[in-house]
Amino acid sequence: MNVLLAVVGGGLRIEEVSIPATYLDGNAASNFGSLADSARVLHSLARHAVVQVRIAKKRPASRPR
Numbered sequence: 734m735n736v737l738l739a740v741v742g743g744g745l746r747i748e749e750v751s752i753p754a755t756y757l758d759g760n761a762a763s764n765f766g767s768l769a770d771s772a773r774v775l776h777s778l779a780r781h782a783v784v785q786v787r788i789a790k791k792r793p794a795s796r797p798r
Contacts, residue, residue, distance in 0.1 A: 734773075734774060734777045734778075735777055735781075738777065738778075738781040742781070742785065
């Protein structure tokens with residue numbers, strides 16, 4: 734997640750590529766913990782937003798010509 738946010742923030746392009754997936758027992762079990770993993774994702778997005786705001790505040794304001 735952090736890598737994707739850094740790539741987008743750096744102005745690089747992301748391309749989606751389909752890959753085949755193999756699931757055991759028809760995907761009967763999942764390792765995704767809905768609350769804990771969702772909190773991790775939201776934390777990464779919030780941290781990225783805070784960093785972007787700090788960077789924007791450090792930039793000098795552009796002067797009209």
